[in-house]
Amino acid sequence: MSYDTRIQTGITGFDTMLGGGYLPNTTNLIEGPPGCGKSTLGMQFIYHGAQQGEPGIILTFEALPETYYQMAAAFGWDFRRLEQEGLLKVIITSPEVTQIDLEHANGVLEHTIAQMDAKRILIDSVTHYESAMAHSPNAAPKSKVSLMARGTPAPGASEKFVERDRLYSFLNALKRQGMTTLLTRETTFLFGDEEGFSGGAGIHFIVDSYTMLRYVEIMSAVRRAIIVLKMRGSAHDSAIRQFEIDARGLVVMAPFEGQEGLMSGTPKRMAASFIKAFVRK
Template identity: 35%
Template sequence: MIKEVENAVKKIGAKRVVVDPTSTLLLQFDLAVAVRGGLNKISKSLEALGCTSILTTEKPESLGMTTWKNVEDFVLDGIIVLYSRAEDGKRIREVEVEKMRGESFLTGRHPFRITNEGVGVFSMPKYEPSAASEERVSIGSESIDKMIGGGVFRGDCTLVAGPTGTGKTLLGVQFIKNGVENNEKGLIISFEESPGVLIRNAENIGFNLEKAEKDGLVKIIHPSTIDLIPEEFLSMVKEELNGADRVVIDSATSYSSAFKDPASYKDNLVTMLQLFKSRGITPIITSEMPELFGAFKITNSGTSFIVDNIIILKYVEVASEIRKAISVLKMRGSQHEK
Protein backbone atom coordinates (compact mmCIF):
# COMPACT_ATOMS: atom_id res chain seq x y z
CA MET A 1 0.00 0.00 0.00
CA ILE A 2 2.85 2.36 0.84
CA LYS A 3 4.36 1.75 -2.59
CA GLU A 4 1.05 2.61 -4.25
CA VAL A 5 0.84 5.87 -2.31
CA GLU A 6 4.41 6.76 -3.28
CA ASN A 7 3.66 6.14 -6.96
CA ALA A 8 0.48 8.23 -6.81
CA VAL A 9 2.33 11.11 -5.11
CA LYS A 10 5.10 11.08 -7.70
CA LYS A 11 2.63 10.86 -10.59
CA ILE A 12 0.77 14.09 -9.77
CA GLY A 13 3.46 15.84 -7.74
CA ALA A 14 1.31 15.93 -4.60
CA LYS A 15 2.47 18.03 -1.68
CA ARG A 16 -0.37 17.15 0.70
CA VAL A 17 -1.64 13.67 1.50
CA VAL A 18 -4.56 12.49 3.63
CA VAL A 19 -4.83 8.84 4.66
CA ASP A 20 -8.38 8.23 5.89
CA PRO A 21 -8.58 6.20 8.05
CA THR A 22 -5.29 4.56 9.00
CA SER A 23 -7.15 2.41 11.51
CA THR A 24 -8.28 0.21 8.61
CA LEU A 25 -4.65 -0.65 8.01
CA LEU A 26 -3.56 -0.80 11.63
CA LEU A 27 -6.32 -3.15 12.78
CA GLN A 28 -4.37 -6.02 11.23
CA PHE A 29 -1.77 -5.61 14.01
CA ASP A 30 -2.30 -7.05 17.47
CA LEU A 31 0.61 -5.52 19.33
CA ALA A 32 1.33 -1.87 20.01
CA VAL A 33 4.91 -2.25 18.79
CA ALA A 34 3.63 -3.45 15.43
CA VAL A 35 1.21 -0.52 15.17
CA ARG A 36 4.05 1.85 16.01
CA GLY A 37 6.15 0.33 13.26
CA GLY A 38 3.32 0.63 10.74
CA LEU A 39 2.66 4.29 11.54
CA ASN A 40 6.36 5.04 11.36
CA LYS A 41 6.67 3.49 7.90
CA ILE A 42 3.70 5.48 6.56
CA SER A 43 4.80 8.82 8.05
CA LYS A 44 8.47 8.45 7.10
CA SER A 45 7.69 7.49 3.50
CA LEU A 46 5.47 10.56 3.08
CA GLU A 47 8.06 12.78 4.77
CA ALA A 48 10.74 11.51 2.39
CA LEU A 49 8.52 12.56 -0.53
CA GLY A 50 8.31 16.10 0.87
CA CYS A 51 4.61 15.76 1.67
CA THR A 52 2.67 17.31 4.52
CA SER A 53 0.33 14.57 5.61
CA ILE A 54 -2.72 14.00 7.79
CA LEU A 55 -3.49 10.51 9.04
CA THR A 56 -6.95 10.02 10.52
CA THR A 57 -7.95 7.23 12.87
CA GLU A 58 -10.65 6.35 15.34
CA LYS A 59 -9.55 6.34 18.95
CA PRO A 60 -8.75 2.74 19.97
CA GLU A 61 -11.22 2.78 22.86
CA SER A 62 -14.03 3.59 20.42
CA LEU A 63 -13.13 0.37 18.60
CA GLY A 64 -13.14 -1.63 21.80
CA MET A 65 -9.33 -1.94 21.76
CA THR A 66 -6.56 -0.98 24.15
CA THR A 67 -3.46 -2.73 22.73
CA TRP A 68 -2.16 0.18 20.64
CA LYS A 69 -3.59 3.12 22.51
CA ASN A 70 -1.42 6.28 22.40
CA VAL A 71 1.43 4.77 20.36
CA GLU A 72 0.92 7.69 17.94
CA ASP A 73 2.35 9.97 20.65
CA PHE A 74 5.82 8.59 19.95
CA VAL A 75 5.67 8.46 16.16
CA LEU A 76 3.81 11.44 14.71
CA ASP A 77 4.79 15.12 14.79
CA GLY A 78 1.34 16.43 15.71
CA ILE A 79 -1.80 15.01 17.29
CA ILE A 80 -5.22 16.66 17.04
CA VAL A 81 -8.14 14.93 18.76
CA LEU A 82 -11.79 15.56 17.87
CA TYR A 83 -14.54 14.94 20.42
CA SER A 84 -18.30 14.67 20.01
CA ARG A 85 -20.81 14.42 22.84
CA ALA A 86 -24.46 15.01 23.59
CA GLU A 87 -25.35 17.66 26.16
CA ASP A 88 -28.86 18.93 26.97
CA GLY A 89 -30.17 17.67 23.65
CA LYS A 90 -27.35 19.33 21.68
CA ARG A 91 -24.41 17.79 19.88
CA ILE A 92 -21.20 19.40 21.15
CA ARG A 93 -18.08 19.07 19.03
CA GLU A 94 -14.67 19.95 20.46
CA VAL A 95 -11.06 19.83 19.27
CA GLU A 96 -7.86 19.55 21.29
CA VAL A 97 -4.25 19.78 20.17
CA GLU A 98 -2.36 17.21 22.25
CA LYS A 99 1.00 17.51 20.51
CA MET A 100 2.67 19.70 17.89
CA ARG A 101 6.38 19.05 17.70
CA GLY A 102 8.52 22.20 17.66
CA GLU A 103 5.52 24.54 17.91
CA SER A 104 3.69 26.33 20.69
CA PHE A 105 -0.06 25.75 20.64
CA LEU A 106 -3.27 26.61 22.44
CA THR A 107 -4.03 23.99 25.06
CA GLY A 108 -7.43 22.70 26.18
CA ARG A 109 -10.57 21.70 24.34
CA HIS A 110 -12.22 24.21 22.03
CA PRO A 111 -15.63 23.99 20.33
CA PHE A 112 -15.91 23.77 16.57
CA ARG A 113 -18.67 23.78 13.99
CA ILE A 114 -18.88 22.03 10.62
CA THR A 115 -20.33 24.34 7.96
CA ASN A 116 -20.51 24.56 4.17
CA GLU A 117 -17.16 26.35 4.34
CA GLY A 118 -15.50 23.57 6.32
CA VAL A 119 -14.47 23.31 9.97
CA GLY A 120 -14.48 26.46 12.11
CA VAL A 121 -12.78 26.37 15.52
CA PHE A 122 -13.60 28.93 18.20
CA SER A 123 -11.39 29.74 21.16
CA MET A 124 -11.85 32.35 23.87
CA PRO A 125 -10.31 35.72 22.93
CA LYS A 126 -7.25 36.67 24.94
CA TYR A 127 -7.62 39.08 27.84
CA GLU A 128 -6.93 42.63 26.67
CA PRO A 129 -5.82 45.14 29.34
CA SER A 130 -7.38 48.59 29.34
CA ALA A 131 -7.02 51.97 31.04
CA ALA A 132 -9.82 53.71 32.93
CA SER A 133 -11.47 56.58 31.05
CA GLU A 134 -12.52 59.92 32.55
CA GLU A 135 -14.78 60.79 29.59
CA ARG A 136 -18.53 60.76 30.23
CA VAL A 137 -21.04 59.26 27.80
CA SER A 138 -24.72 60.23 27.88
CA ILE A 139 -27.15 57.44 28.63
CA GLY A 140 -29.58 59.11 26.21
CA SER A 141 -31.78 60.74 28.84
CA GLU A 142 -30.91 64.12 30.36
CA SER A 143 -32.76 63.33 33.58
CA ILE A 144 -30.97 60.00 34.04
CA ASP A 145 -27.63 61.63 33.21
CA LYS A 146 -28.24 64.05 36.10
CA MET A 147 -28.94 61.14 38.41
CA ILE A 148 -25.59 59.51 37.60
CA GLY A 149 -23.31 62.52 37.67
CA GLY A 150 -23.41 63.51 34.00
CA GLY A 151 -23.39 60.15 32.25
CA VAL A 152 -21.42 56.90 32.45
CA PHE A 153 -17.68 56.61 31.96
CA ARG A 154 -16.70 55.54 28.45
CA GLY A 155 -16.02 51.83 28.38
CA ASP A 156 -17.91 51.11 31.61
CA CYS A 157 -20.74 48.59 31.46
CA THR A 158 -24.21 49.51 32.69
CA LEU A 159 -26.75 46.87 33.65
CA VAL A 160 -30.38 47.94 33.18
CA ALA A 161 -32.56 45.49 35.12
CA GLY A 162 -36.29 45.37 35.66
CA PRO A 163 -39.49 43.37 35.25
CA THR A 164 -41.09 42.88 31.88
CA GLY A 165 -42.60 46.00 30.32
CA THR A 166 -40.59 48.57 32.26
CA GLY A 167 -38.75 49.87 29.20
CA LYS A 168 -35.33 48.20 29.42
CA THR A 169 -35.00 47.61 25.68
CA LEU A 170 -36.32 51.06 24.87
CA LEU A 171 -33.72 52.66 27.14
CA GLY A 172 -31.06 50.69 25.31
CA VAL A 173 -32.35 51.88 21.94
CA GLN A 174 -32.45 55.45 23.28
CA PHE A 175 -28.79 55.04 24.24
CA ILE A 176 -27.97 54.03 20.66
CA LYS A 177 -30.08 56.92 19.32
CA ASN A 178 -28.09 59.41 21.39
CA GLY A 179 -24.91 57.93 19.99
CA VAL A 180 -26.07 58.34 16.39
CA GLU A 181 -26.99 61.96 17.13
CA ASN A 182 -23.42 62.46 18.37
CA ASN A 183 -21.84 60.71 15.38
CA GLU A 184 -21.14 57.50 17.30
CA LYS A 185 -21.84 54.11 15.77
CA GLY A 186 -23.88 51.54 17.64
CA LEU A 187 -24.22 47.76 17.77
CA ILE A 188 -27.43 46.13 19.02
CA ILE A 189 -27.25 42.44 19.98
CA SER A 190 -30.83 41.35 20.50
CA PHE A 191 -31.49 37.81 21.69
CA GLU A 192 -35.19 38.49 22.14
CA GLU A 193 -36.76 41.03 19.78
CA SER A 194 -36.26 40.77 16.03
CA PRO A 195 -34.78 43.66 14.00
CA GLY A 196 -38.25 44.42 12.64
CA VAL A 197 -39.74 44.81 16.11
CA LEU A 198 -36.83 46.97 17.26
CA ILE A 199 -37.18 49.23 14.21
CA ARG A 200 -40.93 49.59 14.76
CA ASN A 201 -40.63 50.34 18.48
CA ALA A 202 -37.79 52.82 17.92
CA GLU A 203 -40.21 55.01 15.99
CA ASN A 204 -42.03 55.66 19.28
CA ILE A 205 -39.05 57.71 20.48
CA GLY A 206 -38.52 59.42 17.13
CA PHE A 207 -35.62 57.22 16.06
CA ASN A 208 -35.49 56.02 12.45
CA LEU A 209 -33.49 52.93 13.29
CA GLU A 210 -33.98 51.44 9.83
CA LYS A 211 -32.37 54.49 8.20
CA ALA A 212 -29.55 54.49 10.73
CA GLU A 213 -28.86 50.86 9.89
CA LYS A 214 -28.90 51.53 6.14
CA ASP A 215 -26.55 54.46 6.65
CA GLY A 216 -24.08 52.18 8.43
CA LEU A 217 -24.46 53.95 11.77
CA VAL A 218 -26.11 51.00 13.55
CA LYS A 219 -25.74 47.23 13.19
CA ILE A 220 -28.41 44.86 14.54
CA ILE A 221 -27.54 41.24 15.31
CA HIS A 222 -30.29 38.78 16.22
CA PRO A 223 -28.61 35.51 17.31
CA SER A 224 -30.42 32.44 18.58
CA THR A 225 -29.44 30.84 21.88
CA ILE A 226 -30.75 27.43 20.76
CA ASP A 227 -27.51 26.31 19.08
CA LEU A 228 -25.28 29.16 20.22
CA ILE A 229 -21.61 28.34 20.82
CA PRO A 230 -20.40 31.01 23.29
CA GLU A 231 -16.85 31.10 21.90
CA GLU A 232 -18.20 31.41 18.36
CA PHE A 233 -20.48 34.23 19.47
CA LEU A 234 -17.56 36.09 21.06
CA SER A 235 -15.54 35.75 17.86
CA MET A 236 -18.47 37.13 15.87
CA VAL A 237 -18.95 40.05 18.27
CA LYS A 238 -15.24 40.85 18.13
CA GLU A 239 -15.42 41.14 14.33
CA GLU A 240 -18.45 43.44 14.55
CA LEU A 241 -16.79 45.84 16.99
CA ASN A 242 -14.72 47.62 14.34
CA GLY A 243 -15.87 51.24 14.37
CA ALA A 244 -18.50 50.73 17.09
CA ASP A 245 -18.72 53.20 19.98
CA ARG A 246 -21.77 51.84 21.83
CA VAL A 247 -23.22 48.36 22.32
CA VAL A 248 -26.55 47.15 23.67
CA ILE A 249 -27.02 43.49 24.67
CA ASP A 250 -30.66 42.55 25.15
CA SER A 251 -30.73 40.56 27.30
CA ALA A 252 -28.29 38.92 29.72
CA THR A 253 -31.14 36.68 30.84
CA SER A 254 -31.43 35.07 27.41
CA TYR A 255 -27.68 35.00 26.86
CA SER A 256 -27.00 33.17 30.13
CA SER A 257 -29.37 30.37 29.07
CA ALA A 258 -26.80 29.25 26.48
CA PHE A 259 -24.34 28.19 29.21
CA LYS A 260 -24.21 24.95 31.16
CA ASP A 261 -23.35 26.68 34.45
CA PRO A 262 -23.13 30.20 35.94
CA ALA A 263 -19.32 30.09 36.18
CA SER A 264 -18.94 29.58 32.42
CA TYR A 265 -21.36 32.43 31.77
CA LYS A 266 -19.50 34.83 34.06
CA ASP A 267 -16.12 33.95 32.53
CA ASN A 268 -17.54 34.57 29.07
CA LEU A 269 -19.19 37.84 30.04
CA VAL A 270 -16.04 39.15 31.73
CA THR A 271 -14.08 38.44 28.53
CA MET A 272 -16.69 40.15 26.36
CA LEU A 273 -16.88 43.26 28.57
CA GLN A 274 -13.10 43.50 28.53
CA LEU A 275 -13.22 43.46 24.72
CA PHE A 276 -15.50 46.49 24.91
CA LYS A 277 -13.48 48.34 27.55
CA SER A 278 -10.14 47.84 25.80
CA ARG A 279 -11.61 49.45 22.67
CA GLY A 280 -13.32 52.32 24.48
CA ILE A 281 -16.76 50.92 23.61
CA THR A 282 -19.55 51.67 26.10
CA PRO A 283 -22.06 48.83 26.64
CA ILE A 284 -25.52 48.54 28.15
CA ILE A 285 -26.83 45.12 29.14
CA THR A 286 -30.46 44.50 30.00
CA SER A 287 -31.65 41.84 32.41
CA GLU A 288 -35.09 40.52 33.35
CA MET A 289 -36.20 40.67 36.98
CA PRO A 290 -39.02 38.21 37.71
CA GLU A 291 -40.41 40.12 40.70
CA LEU A 292 -42.95 42.81 39.75
CA PHE A 293 -43.23 44.32 43.24
CA GLY A 294 -41.50 44.28 46.60
CA ALA A 295 -38.17 42.60 47.30
CA PHE A 296 -36.26 41.67 44.18
CA LYS A 297 -33.19 39.87 42.91
CA ILE A 298 -31.32 41.75 40.20
CA THR A 299 -30.12 38.69 38.25
CA ASN A 300 -29.91 34.94 38.69
CA SER A 301 -26.52 34.69 37.00
CA GLY A 302 -24.19 36.93 39.00
CA THR A 303 -24.11 39.65 36.34
CA SER A 304 -24.49 42.43 38.91
CA PHE A 305 -21.05 41.66 40.38
CA ILE A 306 -19.34 42.04 37.00
CA VAL A 307 -20.80 45.30 35.67
CA ASP A 308 -19.71 48.82 36.64
CA ASN A 309 -23.16 50.41 36.94
CA ILE A 310 -26.67 49.21 37.76
CA ILE A 311 -29.91 51.00 36.94
CA ILE A 312 -33.16 49.47 38.20
CA LEU A 313 -36.50 50.03 36.45
CA LYS A 314 -39.45 48.85 38.54
CA TYR A 315 -43.15 49.10 39.25
CA VAL A 316 -44.43 50.86 42.37
CA GLU A 317 -47.95 51.25 43.72
CA VAL A 318 -48.87 54.85 44.47
CA ALA A 319 -52.40 55.69 45.62
CA SER A 320 -53.75 52.43 44.21
CA GLU A 321 -52.10 53.14 40.85
CA ILE A 322 -49.23 51.22 39.24
CA ARG A 323 -46.42 53.52 38.20
CA LYS A 324 -42.89 53.07 36.94
CA ALA A 325 -39.86 54.18 38.92
CA ILE A 326 -36.13 54.28 38.32
CA SER A 327 -33.29 54.00 40.81
CA VAL A 328 -29.53 53.90 40.53
CA LEU A 329 -28.20 51.05 42.61
CA LYS A 330 -24.53 51.22 41.66
CA MET A 331 -22.33 53.69 39.76
CA ARG A 332 -18.66 52.81 40.05
CA GLY A 333 -16.45 55.87 40.51
CA SER A 334 -19.38 58.34 40.56
CA GLN A 335 -21.71 60.04 42.98
CA HIS A 336 -25.30 59.27 42.13
CA GLU A 337 -28.85 59.69 43.34
CA LYS A 338 -30.10 56.75 45.35
Protein backbone atom coordinates in the same frame (compact mmCIF):
# COMPACT_ATOMS: atom_id res chain seq x y z
CA MET B 1 -11.17 59.75 25.30
CA SER B 2 -10.42 61.03 28.78
CA TYR B 3 -11.68 59.24 31.86
CA ASP B 4 -13.80 62.28 32.71
CA THR B 5 -15.65 62.10 29.42
CA ARG B 6 -19.18 60.86 29.94
CA ILE B 7 -21.23 58.76 27.59
CA GLN B 8 -24.61 60.43 27.72
CA THR B 9 -27.77 58.42 27.32
CA GLY B 10 -29.73 61.45 26.15
CA ILE B 11 -32.42 60.63 28.72
CA THR B 12 -33.64 63.72 30.51
CA GLY B 13 -32.84 63.37 34.20
CA PHE B 14 -31.07 60.01 33.93
CA ASP B 15 -27.73 61.47 32.83
CA THR B 16 -27.91 63.76 35.85
CA MET B 17 -28.46 60.72 38.10
CA LEU B 18 -25.33 59.17 36.56
CA GLY B 19 -23.22 62.25 37.25
CA GLY B 20 -23.29 63.32 33.61
CA GLY B 21 -23.57 59.92 31.90
CA TYR B 22 -21.90 56.52 31.89
CA LEU B 23 -18.14 56.27 32.11
CA PRO B 24 -16.62 55.25 28.77
CA ASN B 25 -15.70 51.63 28.10
CA THR B 26 -17.83 50.28 30.93
CA THR B 27 -20.53 47.64 31.28
CA ASN B 28 -23.86 48.90 32.61
CA LEU B 29 -26.80 46.84 33.74
CA ILE B 30 -30.45 47.90 33.53
CA GLU B 31 -32.74 45.49 35.37
CA GLY B 32 -36.48 45.49 35.63
CA PRO B 33 -39.79 43.70 35.15
CA PRO B 34 -41.48 43.23 31.76
CA GLY B 35 -42.79 46.35 30.04
CA CYS B 36 -41.10 48.79 32.40
CA GLY B 37 -38.89 50.39 29.71
CA LYS B 38 -35.57 48.52 29.67
CA SER B 39 -35.39 48.13 25.89
CA THR B 40 -36.66 51.67 25.35
CA LEU B 41 -33.92 53.00 27.61
CA GLY B 42 -31.38 50.93 25.69
CA MET B 43 -32.62 52.07 22.29
CA GLN B 44 -32.54 55.68 23.48
CA PHE B 45 -28.91 55.20 24.55
CA ILE B 46 -28.05 53.86 21.09
CA TYR B 47 -30.10 56.49 19.25
CA HIS B 48 -28.59 59.37 21.20
CA GLY B 49 -25.11 58.08 20.38
CA ALA B 50 -25.94 57.84 16.69
CA GLN B 51 -27.25 61.41 16.77
CA GLN B 52 -23.86 62.45 18.18
CA GLY B 53 -22.06 60.56 15.42
CA GLU B 54 -21.19 57.55 17.61
CA PRO B 55 -22.16 54.36 15.79
CA GLY B 56 -23.90 51.72 17.87
CA ILE B 57 -24.95 48.08 17.76
CA ILE B 58 -28.02 46.38 19.15
CA LEU B 59 -27.34 42.71 19.81
CA THR B 60 -30.57 40.82 20.28
CA PHE B 61 -30.97 37.18 21.24
CA GLU B 62 -34.72 36.92 20.81
CA ALA B 63 -36.66 39.89 19.42
CA LEU B 64 -36.26 40.25 15.66
CA PRO B 65 -34.64 43.46 14.35
CA GLU B 66 -37.99 44.31 12.79
CA THR B 67 -39.35 44.71 16.35
CA TYR B 68 -36.73 47.35 17.16
CA TYR B 69 -37.40 49.28 13.94
CA GLN B 70 -41.10 49.39 14.87
CA MET B 71 -40.55 50.28 18.54
CA ALA B 72 -38.08 53.00 17.58
CA ALA B 73 -40.41 54.43 14.94
CA ALA B 74 -43.03 55.00 17.66
CA PHE B 75 -40.62 57.55 19.17
CA GLY B 76 -39.71 59.05 15.80
CA TRP B 77 -36.31 57.33 15.74
CA ASP B 78 -35.59 56.11 12.22
CA PHE B 79 -33.41 53.06 12.83
CA ARG B 80 -33.54 51.95 9.18
CA ARG B 81 -32.09 55.27 8.09
CA LEU B 82 -29.38 55.02 10.75
CA GLU B 83 -28.50 51.56 9.41
CA GLN B 84 -28.26 52.93 5.88
CA GLU B 85 -25.98 55.69 7.17
CA GLY B 86 -23.73 53.14 8.90
CA LEU B 87 -24.55 54.46 12.37
CA LEU B 88 -26.44 51.39 13.57
CA LYS B 89 -26.64 47.64 13.15
CA VAL B 90 -29.33 45.51 14.74
CA ILE B 91 -27.83 42.04 14.90
CA ILE B 92 -29.81 38.95 15.82
CA THR B 93 -27.73 36.03 16.97
CA SER B 94 -27.52 33.46 19.74
CA PRO B 95 -25.53 33.71 22.98
CA GLU B 96 -23.33 30.70 22.11
CA VAL B 97 -22.34 32.17 18.74
CA THR B 98 -21.65 35.57 20.33
CA GLN B 99 -19.47 34.14 23.09
CA ILE B 100 -17.32 31.96 20.86
CA ASP B 101 -17.11 34.51 18.04
CA LEU B 102 -15.80 37.16 20.46
CA GLU B 103 -13.24 34.75 21.92
CA HIS B 104 -11.55 34.40 18.53
CA ALA B 105 -9.58 37.11 16.74
CA ASN B 106 -11.11 38.50 13.54
CA GLY B 107 -14.56 37.19 14.37
CA VAL B 108 -17.67 38.53 12.68
CA LEU B 109 -18.63 40.77 15.62
CA GLU B 110 -15.11 42.11 16.09
CA HIS B 111 -14.93 42.86 12.39
CA THR B 112 -18.34 44.58 12.45
CA ILE B 113 -17.38 46.74 15.45
CA ALA B 114 -14.11 47.76 13.78
CA GLN B 115 -15.75 48.40 10.40
CA MET B 116 -18.44 50.63 11.93
CA ASP B 117 -16.08 52.14 14.51
CA ALA B 118 -18.90 51.37 16.95
CA LYS B 119 -18.72 52.92 20.40
CA ARG B 120 -21.95 51.75 22.01
CA ILE B 121 -23.64 48.39 22.24
CA LEU B 122 -26.96 47.30 23.68
CA ILE B 123 -27.26 43.64 24.71
CA ASP B 124 -30.98 42.90 24.85
CA SER B 125 -31.14 40.89 26.93
CA VAL B 126 -28.39 39.40 29.05
CA THR B 127 -31.05 37.20 30.66
CA HIS B 128 -31.10 35.08 27.50
CA TYR B 129 -27.34 35.02 27.52
CA GLU B 130 -27.21 33.79 31.14
CA SER B 131 -29.88 31.21 30.54
CA ALA B 132 -28.40 29.85 27.32
CA MET B 133 -24.81 29.78 28.55
CA ALA B 134 -25.77 27.95 31.72
CA HIS B 135 -27.02 25.08 29.55
CA SER B 136 -24.82 25.37 26.47
CA PRO B 137 -22.79 22.29 25.56
CA ASN B 138 -20.82 24.41 23.07
CA ALA B 139 -19.53 26.96 25.54
CA ALA B 140 -18.86 24.90 28.67
CA PRO B 141 -15.67 23.07 27.65
CA LYS B 142 -14.08 26.31 26.50
CA SER B 143 -14.62 27.91 29.85
CA LYS B 144 -13.24 24.93 31.74
CA VAL B 145 -10.12 25.13 29.62
CA SER B 146 -9.80 28.82 30.40
CA LEU B 147 -10.25 28.12 34.11
CA MET B 148 -7.51 25.51 34.01
CA ALA B 149 -5.25 27.87 32.08
CA ARG B 150 -5.68 30.36 34.91
CA GLY B 151 -4.62 27.74 37.41
CA THR B 152 -8.08 27.14 38.78
CA PRO B 153 -8.95 23.44 38.97
CA ALA B 154 -11.96 23.01 36.69
CA PRO B 155 -13.23 19.78 38.31
CA GLY B 156 -13.69 21.56 41.60
CA ALA B 157 -15.19 24.68 40.13
CA SER B 158 -18.87 25.10 40.84
CA GLU B 159 -21.30 25.64 37.98
CA LYS B 160 -21.91 29.16 39.25
CA PHE B 161 -18.20 29.89 39.14
CA VAL B 162 -17.95 28.63 35.56
CA GLU B 163 -20.95 30.74 34.55
CA ARG B 164 -19.51 33.80 36.24
CA ASP B 165 -16.16 33.24 34.54
CA ARG B 166 -17.90 32.99 31.17
CA LEU B 167 -19.93 36.15 31.79
CA TYR B 168 -16.82 37.98 32.95
CA SER B 169 -15.02 36.92 29.78
CA PHE B 170 -17.95 38.05 27.60
CA LEU B 171 -18.16 41.49 29.20
CA ASN B 172 -14.40 41.93 29.04
CA ALA B 173 -14.45 41.05 25.34
CA LEU B 174 -16.81 43.99 24.80
CA LYS B 175 -14.54 46.26 26.85
CA ARG B 176 -11.57 45.06 24.81
CA GLN B 177 -13.38 46.37 21.74
CA GLY B 178 -13.66 49.81 23.41
CA MET B 179 -17.41 49.60 23.74
CA THR B 180 -19.63 51.24 26.32
CA THR B 181 -22.11 48.47 26.94
CA LEU B 182 -25.67 48.58 28.19
CA LEU B 183 -27.18 45.25 29.22
CA THR B 184 -30.85 44.71 29.96
CA ARG B 185 -31.88 42.01 32.41
CA GLU B 186 -35.33 40.76 33.27
CA THR B 187 -36.86 40.34 36.68
CA THR B 188 -39.95 38.20 36.87
CA PHE B 189 -41.70 39.93 39.74
CA LEU B 190 -43.83 42.95 38.91
CA PHE B 191 -43.85 44.58 42.33
CA GLY B 192 -41.49 44.32 45.25
CA ASP B 193 -39.00 41.52 45.66
CA GLU B 194 -41.16 38.51 46.34
CA GLU B 195 -38.77 35.95 44.90
CA GLY B 196 -35.72 37.33 46.63
CA PHE B 197 -32.60 38.64 44.95
CA SER B 198 -31.86 36.68 41.80
CA GLY B 199 -28.22 37.33 41.06
CA GLY B 200 -27.71 34.55 38.49
CA ALA B 201 -23.99 34.18 37.90
CA GLY B 202 -23.20 37.30 39.91
CA ILE B 203 -23.65 39.83 37.12
CA HIS B 204 -24.41 42.62 39.60
CA PHE B 205 -20.90 42.29 40.97
CA ILE B 206 -19.19 42.13 37.58
CA VAL B 207 -20.80 45.12 35.87
CA ASP B 208 -19.60 48.67 36.44
CA SER B 209 -23.02 50.17 37.04
CA TYR B 210 -26.38 48.80 38.07
CA THR B 211 -29.68 50.61 37.59
CA MET B 212 -32.99 49.16 38.66
CA LEU B 213 -36.37 49.96 37.15
CA ARG B 214 -39.45 49.17 39.22
CA TYR B 215 -43.20 49.42 39.23
CA VAL B 216 -44.60 50.96 42.39
CA GLU B 217 -48.21 51.31 43.44
CA ILE B 218 -49.16 54.67 44.89
CA MET B 219 -52.73 55.72 45.56
CA SER B 220 -54.16 52.92 43.39
CA ALA B 221 -52.02 53.93 40.42
CA VAL B 222 -48.97 52.16 38.99
CA ARG B 223 -45.94 54.41 38.60
CA ARG B 224 -42.46 53.66 37.35
CA ALA B 225 -39.37 54.16 39.53
CA ILE B 226 -35.68 54.26 38.68
CA ILE B 227 -32.69 54.03 41.01
CA VAL B 228 -28.96 53.86 40.37
CA LEU B 229 -27.67 51.33 42.91
CA LYS B 230 -24.06 51.13 41.83
CA MET B 231 -21.66 53.12 39.69
CA ARG B 232 -18.04 52.10 39.96
CA GLY B 233 -15.62 55.03 39.89
CA SER B 234 -18.24 57.74 40.07
CA ALA B 235 -20.61 59.44 42.44
CA HIS B 236 -24.27 59.05 41.51
CA ASP B 237 -27.71 60.09 42.62
CA SER B 238 -29.09 57.80 45.31
CA ALA B 239 -32.68 59.02 45.13
CA ILE B 240 -35.52 56.85 43.88
CA ARG B 241 -36.99 58.86 41.05
CA GLN B 242 -40.17 58.61 39.11
CA PHE B 243 -40.00 58.23 35.34
CA GLU B 244 -42.45 58.15 32.49
CA ILE B 245 -42.31 57.00 28.90
CA ASP B 246 -43.73 59.58 26.55
CA ALA B 247 -43.28 60.49 22.88
CA ARG B 248 -39.62 61.37 23.57
CA GLY B 249 -38.79 58.06 25.27
CA LEU B 250 -37.89 57.87 28.95
CA VAL B 251 -38.16 61.04 31.00
CA VAL B 252 -36.82 60.91 34.56
CA MET B 253 -38.50 63.24 36.98
CA ALA B 254 -38.21 64.32 40.63
CA PRO B 255 -37.71 61.84 43.47
CA PHE B 256 -40.82 60.39 45.07
CA GLU B 257 -41.67 62.55 48.03
CA GLY B 258 -43.32 61.59 51.30
CA GLN B 259 -43.14 57.86 50.55
CA GLU B 260 -41.09 55.08 52.03
CA GLY B 261 -40.81 51.40 51.16
CA LEU B 262 -40.85 52.21 47.43
CA MET B 263 -38.69 49.21 46.59
CA SER B 264 -41.23 46.91 48.20
CA GLY B 265 -43.62 47.95 45.43
CA THR B 266 -46.25 49.13 47.89
CA PRO B 267 -44.91 52.22 49.65
CA LYS B 268 -46.48 53.89 52.63
CA ARG B 269 -46.81 57.53 53.40
CA MET B 270 -43.98 58.49 55.64
CA ALA B 271 -46.06 60.19 58.31
CA ALA B 272 -48.17 57.08 58.89
CA SER B 273 -45.18 54.81 59.23
CA PHE B 274 -43.46 57.26 61.55
CA ILE B 275 -46.51 57.21 63.80
CA LYS B 276 -46.65 53.43 63.63
CA ALA B 277 -42.99 53.09 64.57
CA PHE B 278 -42.59 55.71 67.21
CA VAL B 279 -45.95 56.89 68.47
CA ARG B 280 -48.17 53.81 68.81
CA LYS B 281 -45.41 51.86 70.52
